[in-house]
Amino acid sequence: xxxxxxxxxxxxxxxxxxxxxxxxxxxxxxxxxxxxxxxxxxxxxxxxxxxxxxxxxxxxxxxxxxxxxxxxxxxxxxxxxxxxxxxxxxxxxxxxxxxxxxxxxxxxxxxxxxxxxxxxxxxxxxxxxxxxxxxxxxxxxxxxxxxxxxxxxxxxxxxxxxxxxxxxxxxxxxxxxxxxxxxxxxxxxxxxxxxxxxxxxxxxxxxxxxxxxxxxxxxx
Numbered sequence: 001x002x003x004x005x006x007x008x009x010x011x012x013x014x015x016x017x018x019x020x021x022x023x024x025x026x027x028x029x030x031x032x033x034x035x036x037x038x039x040x041x042x043x044x045x046x047x048x049x050x051x052x053x054x055x056x057x058x059x060x061x062x063x064x065x066x067x068x069x070x071x072x073x074x075x076x077x078x079x080x081x082x083x084x085x086x087x088x089x090x091x092x093x094x095x096x097x098x099x100x101x102x103x104x105x106x107x108x109x110x111x112x113x114x115x116x117x118x119x120x121x122x123x124x125x126x127x128x129x130x131x132x133x134x135x136x137x138x139x140x141x142x143x144x145x146x147x148x149x150x151x152x153x154x155x156x157x158x159x160x161x162x163x164x165x166x167x168x169x170x171x172x173x174x175x176x177x178x179x180x181x182x183x184x185x186x187x188x189x190x191x192x193x194x195x196x197x198x199x200x201x202x203x204x205x206x207x208x209x210x211x212x213x214x215x216x217x218x219x220x
Contacts, residue, residue: 012189014184016189016193019192021062021063022162023025023197024204025052027050029046029047030194030204032204043218044215045207046190048163051090062100064091065163068099071130071160074127078099078101080102080130081126082130082132082145083131084131084141084211088105089105092131093105097158103121105121106119107148108144117154125153128157131160133162138164138170138172139181156179159182160183162184177201190198
C-alpha cells in the first residue's frame with residue numbers, strides 16, 4: 001500500500017497553493033473560538049466544502065489540472081475515472097474530461113429504488129479505475145466506493161483527493177483496504193498558509209493543532 005501526500009517536484013508548492021485557494025474562496029473556514037458541529041457530533045474549528053471551488057473558474061481549473069497531473073504521474077495506466085457521490089462527482093467529471101477518459105460515479109450505497117444502481121455510467125470488468133474524492137476525513141465513505149468498484153470487477157489503482165485532514169484513522173483505514181491515496185493539500189499546509197495570510201490569530205494555532213490529535217474530544 002502506498003500513501004502519497006502529493007506528487008513530484010513541486011509538491012510543497014501545490015500543497016500551499018491549493019490551501020491558499022481554499023482559504024481565499026472560503027471553501028475552508030477556520031473558527032477555533034466558535035466551532036462547527038459535524039454530522040458525527042464532533043466539535044470542529046474547521047469546516048471544508050470544496051464544492052465552493054466550482055464557482056471560481058481559475059481555482060476550479062487549477063485543481064482540475066493538478067488532479068489530472070497526479071493521475072498522469074501516479075496512475076498512468078488508468079482506464080476510467082470514478083467520482084465519489086456527491087461532492088466528488090463534478091471534480092471527477094472535470095478530471096475525466098481533462099484526461100479524455102471514460103467516467104462514472106459511485107454512491108456509498110445502492111439506490112433504494114429504480115434500477116438499484118450503485119455505479120452510474122458504464123464500467124467493464126477488469127478496467128483500471130482511479131477514484132476522485134474532494135475531501136478525506138476518516139475515509140469511511142470513500143472506501144465504500146472502492147469496495148463497490150472492486151465488487152463490480154474493477155481494479156482500483158488508487159484515489160486522488162483535493163484535501164485531507166490527515167487523521168491517523170484515515171491512514172489506518174486506507175492501509176487496511178490496501179488503497180493508495182494522493183492528496184493535493186492537507187491540514188498542516190492549510191495551517192501554515194492561514195498563518196502566513198493572517199487568516200487566524202497566532203494564539204489560535206495551538207488549539208487548531210490540538211484538534212487533529214483528538215477531534216472527538218476537542219471542545220467537549
